[in-house]
Amino acid sequence: MQDIFLxxxxxxxxxxxxxxxxxxxxxxxxxxxxxxxxxxxxLRTFLFEDLLTRTLRFNGYDVQWVMNVTDVGHxxxxxxxxxxxxxxxxxxxxxxxxxxxxxxxxxFRFDMQRLGIHLPDVLPRATEHIEEMIRLNKTLEERGFTxxxxxxxxxxxxxxxxxxxxxxxxxxxxxxxxxxxxxxxxEKRNPQxxxxxxxxxxxxxxKWDSPWGVxxxxxxxxxxxxxxxxxxxxxxxxxxxxxHIPVHNTNEIAQSEAATGKTFARYWMxxxxxxxxxxxxPNTKLKMSKSKGGFIQVQTLVDSxxxxxxxxxxxxxxxxxxxxxxxxxxxxxxxxxxxxDSLDTAAASLKRLYxxxxxxxxxxxxxxxxxxxxxxxxxxxxxxxxxDLNVPKAVxxxxxxASPRLWRAFDAVLGLDIENHAVLPAEEEAPAEIWKLxxxxxxxxxxxxxxxxxxxxxxxxxxxxxxxxxxxGPTLKRKQ
RNA sequence: GGCGCCGUGCCCAAGUGGUAAGGGAGGGGCCUGCAAAGCCUUUAUGCAGCGGUUCGAUUCCGCUCGGCGCCUCCA
Numbered sequence: 388m389q390d391i392f393l394x395x396x397x398x399x400x401x402x403x404x405x406x407x408x409x410x411x412x413x414x415x416x417x418x419x420x421x422x423x424x425x426x427x428x429x430l431r432t433f434l435f436e437d438l439l440t441r442t443l444r445f446n447g448y449d450v451q452w453v454m455n456v457t458d459v460g461h462x463x464x465x466x467x468x469x470x471x472x473x474x475x476x477x478x479x480x481x482x483x484x485x486x487x488x489x490x491x492x493x494x495f496r497f498d499m500q501r502l503g504i505h506l507p508d509v510l511p512r513a514t515e516h517i518e519e520m521i522r523l524n525k526t527l528e529e530r531g532f533t534x535x536x537x538x539x540x541x542x543x544x545x546x547x548x549x550x551x552x553x554x555x556x557x558x559x560x561x562x563x564x565x566x567x568x569x570x571x572x573x574e575k576r577n578p579q580x581x582x583x584x585x586x587x588x589x590x591x592x593x594k595w596d597s598p599w600g601v602x603x604x605x606x607x608x609x610x611x612x613x614x615x616x617x618x619x620x621x622x623x624x625x626x627x628x629x630x631h632i633p634v635h636n637t638n639e640i641a642q643s644e645a646a647t648g649k650t651f652a653r654y655w656m657x658x659x660x661x662x663x664x665x666x667x668x669p670n671t672k673l674k675m676s677k678s679k680g681g682f683i684q685v686q687t688l689v690d691s692x693x694x695x696x697x698x699x700x701x702x703x704x705x706x707x708x709x710x711x712x713x714x715x716x717x718x719x720x721x722x723x724x725x726x727x728d729s730l731d732t733a734a735a736s737l738k739r740l741y742x743x744x745x746x747x748x749x750x751x752x753x754x755x756x757x758x759x760x761x762x763x764x765x766x767x768x769x770x771x772x773x774x775d776l777n778v779p780k781a782v783x784x785x786x787x788x789a790s791p792r793l794w795r796a797f798d799a800v801l802g803l804d805i806e807n808h809a810v811l812p813a814e815e816e817a818p819a820e821i822w823k824l825x826x827x828x829x830x831x832x833x834x835x836x837x838x839x840x841x842x843x844x845x846x847x848x849x850x851x852x853x854x855x856x857x858x859x860g861p862t863l864k865r866k867q
Numbered sequence: 868g869g870c871g872c873c874g875u876g877c878c879c880a881a882g883u884g885g886u887a888a889g890g891g892a893g894g895g896g897c898c899u900g901c902a903a904a905g906c907c908u909u910u911a912u913g914c915a916g917c918g919g920u921u922c923g924a925u926u927c928c929g930c931u932c933g934g935c936g937c938c939u940c941c942a
Binding site: 425554555581582627628630632634657659705709728732736777779785786835856 | 869870871872873878879880881882888889890891892898899900901902903904905935936937938939940941942
């Protein structure tokens, strides 16, 4: 087995990956909140996780990938301690929160599929793990890590000796309420204490009984409860967007390690953001945010004429720890369609790639026909992937080798669906009357009557066919 | 105030203490009546700026400028 090196946020270094159990990997990744569609920024992170999983599997690991589905517990805005986002969206769409969650969970699965992202092995829903969360909170309570306020049950971060180790927080220098949209609960003992259970929420639609009153779970606890349920108290890799480092993941570690006394996740990997640039107004940064609306989703790409795989290919060309800028230009006022240069480029490049592979295979051209050459190239590309998922380098190498065989081998990781895309356009037989025009044009060309030849080309085009001259004679194909 | 990230050709983007992958786009060429495709070739003495360390820095260190993320429920 080849060595794999991964950048671990805990140590801020690339480390050799050694799983807990040889040959097996337990992977947990923070999943979607399902009160709205996922946007392509969210999906960039899931795509990174897909690439990680595929790379590990390519190396022969047996990977168990768990991703939570958050279908409860988010507030309307960060300053609102009352309603959750599920309820508000439910009212907006005239659906009960449960149906709403299923609707967007289905949409999430569909979008994942459209981007060629393999679904995780387990997609546990928060609402189906309330028991586990309550049990975990009880454990924390028994171990003396909690206290109650009228708002609910809190985790006391001062009881955790190494709180903030992931983010390397210096707690004294953290500004409480640095964000104006977050209100501060004055009953908290320490600014960074976080809620484990919201009690006293009897009017809430999604609510459950608990030792701390009727209410619903705090946001962080679901990830601890579900990851430990499916992967054990200690597991190998935990992933997420890098915005989760200071708060969400930090709190996951605090509560999990407080409850078990063991290391939670051993390797932490975080994906950088996709940033949206506003083309007309470069000074205005568009924030890819679900709660603020107006974001680009997979359907937006489709409606704009892009194959979602082109977006995947674009993402493959940037390292997961680098921010990726997308200069998106909306084409219509209601924000349904748009375009981006980098996506145009990616789409064009991908189309040519498919054609090259298909043509090379048809003509039996293989640059790495010797097995020894192939094996050496394969190791080289694999080493790029195993070096902290350097997919851009791997793609560069694949382009350089230009070997259909190598492309196909690594499509198991890249997921460009070469199998179904690298096909020459079907040779559709044109009707006899079209061929008559082609014959006539051939005659005209022989007679060097190019005016007539061009007129016939136009006539053929008007009937929906494109004629191309080749050394073997004219060929016809359907106009696209 | 704190934590952290980034600045590589027209665009996107790898990379390295020893002299800049790859993808697009553009230029030139082959082919071609035209068109399209294909193929070949070409484009950074340079990696924000200024210092320092070094035989040698784009790569390490410092400062400056510029951009960005997070600091309690945004991937």
